[in-house]
Amino acid sequence: MVIGIIGAGASGMAAALAAAEEPANRVIIMERQARVGKKLSATGNGRCNLTNIHSDKMGYHGQDPEFVRPAMKAFDVQATMDWFLSLGLYTVVEDWGRVYPYSDQANSVVDVLRYALEKPNIQLLTGFEVQKVKKTEQGFRVEGMEDTVFCDKLIVACGGLAGTKLGGSMSGYKLLRSFGHKCTKLRPSLVQLKSSWPLCASLKGVRAQCKAEIFRDGVLHSWSDGELQFTEYGLSGPVIFEVSRDACQGGGDWVCRLDFLPGKEESWLRAQLLRRRETHWKAEDLLTGILHNRLGRVIVQSVGISGYVPIAQLEDEEIAAVCAAVKGFEVNLTEPMGMDSAQVTAGGIVTEEFDPATMESRIVPGLYACGEVLDIDGDCGGYNLQWAWSSGRAAGLHAGGKL
Numbered sequence: 001m002v003i004g005i006i007g008a009g010a011s012g013m014a015a016a017l018a019a020a021e022e023p024a025n026r027v028i029i030m031e032r033q034a035r036v037g038k039k040l041s042a043t044g045n046g047r048c049n050l051t052n053i054h055s056d057k058m059g060y061h062g063q064d065p066e067f068v069r070p071a072m073k074a075f076d077v078q079a080t081m082d083w084f085l086s087l088g089l090y091t092v093v094e095d096w097g098r099v100y101p102y103s104d105q106a107n108s109v110v111d112v113l114r115y116a117l118e119k120p121n122i123q124l125l126t127g128f129e130v131q132k133v134k135k136t137e138q139g140f141r142v143e144g145m146e147d148t149v150f151c152d153k154l155i156v157a158c159g160g161l162a163g164t165k166l167g168g169s170m171s172g173y174k175l176l177r178s179f180g181h182k183c184t185k186l187r188p189s190l191v192q193l194k195s196s197w198p199l200c201a202s203l204k205g206v207r208a209q210c211k212a213e214i215f216r217d218g219v220l221h222s223w224s225d226g227e228l229q230f231t232e233y234g235l236s237g238p239v240i241f242e243v244s245r246d247a248c249q250g251g252g253d254w255v256c257r258l259d260f261l262p263g264k265e266e267s268w269l270r271a272q273l274l275r276r277r278e279t280h281w282k283a284e285d286l287l288t289g290i291l292h293n294r295l296g297r298v299i300v301q302s303v304g305i306s307g308y309v310p311i312a313q314l315e316d317e318e319i320a321a322v323c324a325a326v327k328g329f330e331v332n333l334t335e336p337m338g339m340d341s342a343q344v345t346a347g348g349i350v351t352e353e354f355d356p357a358t359m360e361s362r363i364v365p366g367l368y369a370c371g372e373v374l375d376i377d378g379d380c381g382g383y384n385l386q387w388a389w390s391s392g393r394a395a396g397l398h399a400g401g402k403l
Contacts, residue, residue: 002026003399004142004151006130007172008036010385011371011392012157013113018396019155020122025400027121028149030128030142032171036117037110039159039166043343043385048106051080051389052382053097059379060387061245062351063184068376068387070357071394080389087112096226098381125149133175139366153366153399155359157392160345160372161186168339172373173349179364182350184375187249188342190241190384193256194248194334195234199298203230206292211262212239214333216252225262230295235331241380244336245346254333260291260299260326269323276311283309286322299325344384348375359395368395 003019005012008031020027029036040048052059056076060068075083081091081099089112090102101108117124125147132143139152158172173183211225212235224242228235235256248254261269273286281288284307287296297307303321305314339345351374353362361367370391378384 001153001401002028002151003153003155004140004149005029005155005157007031007157007159008124009157009159009371010040010388013037013117014389014392015155015157015370015396016122017116018393019400020119022400023121025121028123028125028151030130030144030149031124031126032129033167034126036114036124039163041106041110042166043106044100046106047100047104048109049098049100049382049385050109051077051099051386053077053093053099055378055383055386059383061346061377062375064351067351067356071390075390075393077386080386084112087116096381130171130175133178135364153368155368155370155395155399156373157370158373160348161339162188162342162345164340176349176369176373179367181353181361181363184347184350186345186347187246188336188339189245189346189377190343190380191244191341192231192236192337193234193240193244194337195331196334197331200230200234201232203294203298204232206230206295207237208260208292208295210239211259212243213257214243214247215255215257221247228258238380241343248333248335256331256333258329258331260329266323266327269326270319273319273323279311281311283307283311283314286311287326299329344377345372346377348373351375357394358398359391360398368399370395
């Protein structure tokens, strides 16, 4: 049997290796870029957070998040880590259950997968941009610019629109829609958020551990805690990626409230700052030793205190205002960064049109889809790659006749 796979990203490579476990199968991977796993090489700031030990407990979104369960149960986190170990990749579990290669390099993940693809029954065609796909009596005809591939089964693993500079595109959605599948609205997820607050630029590069809460018209939309990074255009960092899904969508006033000392009560901070009246420090140094110096100065400035006033001269109300700002600093939000900056696409091909155990189309027999092209996206921290491995393996095994 010949199994064609469009896309050599995470889900596509997982699907290919699964389908190739049956030696009689011939697997043909069609990748439009010059090499496999280009987006994978850039994930996790080049470290590749390849799964999360908590992803079996969900953390997925879409019209039907429960769609992930059969594939995730069949190929769970432990099975994924064992699989990578069998491929030669040693991993380590870090904070919040995030799993990284021990080498701390995403290229290690891509390399072991690339080497694993070097099997007699796997053919990799790079630079193959699909132009047209047609269902035939025998299977599928996939036309490229120069070559045509005939296959009995076809797996669409093109990925999503996010990360367009790394290869994200509309190709998978268009292909599946040509077969009658529907697609939901596509939005950026795990993405930075823009703000019109003028002091963002002055804090560019400043990082802080905090709790972030997103409000729309005063109603809590989402929250998380972790590392924040200020940028010249707004807010970034893992804590922002966590709360960014659907933020600033559909109108309304959007605000991010930041607690820069989530583990401390406001009364504790007030006691610490009142003691600083005994020093000769100026107000701009009021939060020195507690927060990043630049951030501390901006917070003092934000409540209307001159940085040159001695701390000894500050009124109780002024110190209370600083404490309140540290525990609830508000930054207005305008819009998310675009798909170029997004790590993941929210939305995709409607999952009810696919079998959740096999990833096979309910509309076109022999046609499969896996990974980000489907309407499934996960939380920040390895959830999306776990979905890619699990759904890709399910599609490969079933298309290849192993199950």
